[in-house]
Amino acid sequence: MKSLSGLKNSNTAAGRFRLDNCADDKLHESCGVFGVYLNDPERDAASLVYYGLLALQHRGQESAGIAVMKDQAIDVRKGMGLVAEVFNPEILGQLKGSAAVGHVRYSTAGSSSIENAQPFVSRFKLGSIAVAHNGTLINADVVRELLEDSGIGFTASSDSEVIVNLIAKNYRKGLEKALTDTIKFIKGSYALAVLTGEALVGARDPNGIRPLCLGKLPGSAQGGSGGGWILASESCAIDAVGGEFIRNVEPGEMVIINRDEAFSFIFSEKTRRAVCSFEYVYLARPDSVIDQVDVYGSRLRAGEILARESAVAADLVIGVPESGIPAAIGYGKATGTPFGVGIVKSRYVARTFIAPDQDKREKAVSVKHNVIKSEVRDKRVVLIDDSIVRGTTSKRLVTILKAAGAREVHIRVCSPPVRCPCYFGIDTPHRRDLISNGASIGELCASLGADSLAFISVEGLLESLEATAERSYCLGCFTGEYPIPVSGEQR
Ligand code: SF4
Structure with a gap:
């Protein structure tokens, strides 16, 4: 004691x-x-x-x-x-x-x-x-x-x-x-x-x-x-x-x-320590520190690692608010691409309940995000997001960025493709609704309408989280390997 x-x-x-x-x-x-x-x-x-x-x-x-x-x-x-x-x-x-x-x-x-x-x-x-x-x-x-x-x-x-x-x-x-x-x-x-x-x-x-x-x-x-x-x-x-x-x-x-x-x-x-890696990617507030790792710092590093793994020639890098922004700053610094605020998120979207069909979900996305047209017009834009789950947001953002005059939209994602459900306290859609489940990167890119698409590697994510033998993480929703065996794992 x-x-x-x-x-x-x-x-x-x-x-x-x-x-x-x-x-x-x-x-x-x-x-x-x-x-x-x-x-x-x-x-x-x-x-x-x-x-x-x-x-x-x-x-x-x-x-x-x-x-x-x-x-x-x-x-x-x-x-x-x-x-x-x-x-x-x-x-x-x-x-x-x-x-x-x-x-x-x-x-x-x-x-x-x-x-x-x-x-x-x-x-x-x-x-x-x-x-x-x-x-x-x-x-x-x-x-x-x-x-x-x-x-x-x-x-x-x-x-x-x-x-x-x-x-x-x-x-x-x-x-x-x-x-x-x-x-x-x-x-x-x-x-x-x-x-x-x-x-x-x-x-x-x-x-x-x-x-x-x-x-x-x-x-x-x-x-x-x-x-x-x-x-x-x-x-x-x-x-x-x-x-x-x-x-x-x-x-x-x-x-x-x-x-x-x-x-x-x-x-x-x-x-074996298996802290949820998604806490750092998206769930936790950036001003929190979890198990000695600063959440904001891990997001900045994810952007730098994305720059190393999959940089693309562009005129502007923007982050999907809020959690994509630190990574966009990191990516911009590492590549020399100017960072800008191209997308605005409504802070006042009511806590309204809507039916879970795709059409209503897509409309909700348009209420939530809008583009600063003068910022993106005629530019090759790198769009950094923390994750892609169903793909609804990414698809809609590519559409509205292109409608606002962006010449190219390249998506870079701070987490590997989400292919498996979580059994440890995080709400995930059914496996069949995860857009990355069973699809190649090329197919995903085409379905989102982007000019290119790249995800951080599992190794890159671990590097951003300063993983060591002692400081290890759960990566279950990316790899399907869970820290505790889950019987009947089939969602
Ligand atoms: S599977 Fe693991 S990493 Fe993924 S959300 Fe659940 S606890 Fe977090």
Whole structure:
């Protein structure tokens, strides 16, 4: 067991589609988690969690929730919509308690409904717990069946409810044992923020597929009992509440913070680290640092590597906003091609639900992006995108760039072709809807209407992520090789 402060070392550095999300045919994050434990029991943690969740809003816009702990009891509020839609000062004012966990959700397992909104809370004879989970359990069905056979009822279809029920079932063994027994039983990806009547707990799956980091809140200038601890999916959320980033929670590590102490331990055998490479490509905010790698820096490097691997003569390089822009800057610097803002993304596209047919998806893309005609007219343009999933966005962007007068459009992509589904917490279309599945680069280029097309190589992506033998990544959606065997892998 280790003191947390002594570890300040490892990081210095179903049919419904949202217009602002699926319409741009990207892969989508499943969730974001945020937890706070304040040393002063008279202070309220809910408003800090609110701000932390706002900073993690990009990880899920479907529902939001906050659970607080006061006098060993847990109170929870959650609802459908954005964080600012679900919470207001009045609701936050009702959430009294000096420790809290929060969650923003994008559904990957279980339907999009209030029943599946998190944190999940269980109240039982020995106490109460609230669980906020980012990831997907690949053995949730089996565990659920076992729990149902032992008489435990479920209220939701989300795999995350399995975790809360397992912890509740094991609770008579004591908190630590209940948590470790639960975690040894579940398989898949998880970054957890758990609140009990006495502690805030964080845990990360043995491969570290989904990110989780630890921060500290400063005490008051006068000393005393101020300050506290933070758990967050991304470091940008620690920054957002004025906290100090301490380090990442390590794969297979559990962190426990209570009134008397803060400590951590490794609960699993050492396993190959397999952090989701797509976090860096697209999912995470550029101002976050995950496992010692700066997300913005990795995107810049991807552009430089694309320049080395597949440069083309051009007059202008532009990035598809937002995540294609750092790579476009990197590509421009490396090739000497002028960088410009050729495409504008609407910031105010409503969180509207639309039917998932191709026609409506394409229309949604036109609402979302527009071209600065004077910037691209008569130019040979390199268009840098972070990824191509269904191809809807790329096809539409080539069309509107050419309609605006671009002479040539060359697409360069910062990730290898997405050919396989994700089973670890990222929403991917069915394999048959992945445009790169089964198609050659030439066929893809022709179907997108581009003058040339190139993807970064797998080796290039790993280089951009500063991969080493110790710092390894999941590349499953590109290569079909997953960190955990997935039975019946056939989507
Ligand atoms: S399969 Fe792809 S999206 Fe899923 S965890 Fe692995 S790299 Fe990330």
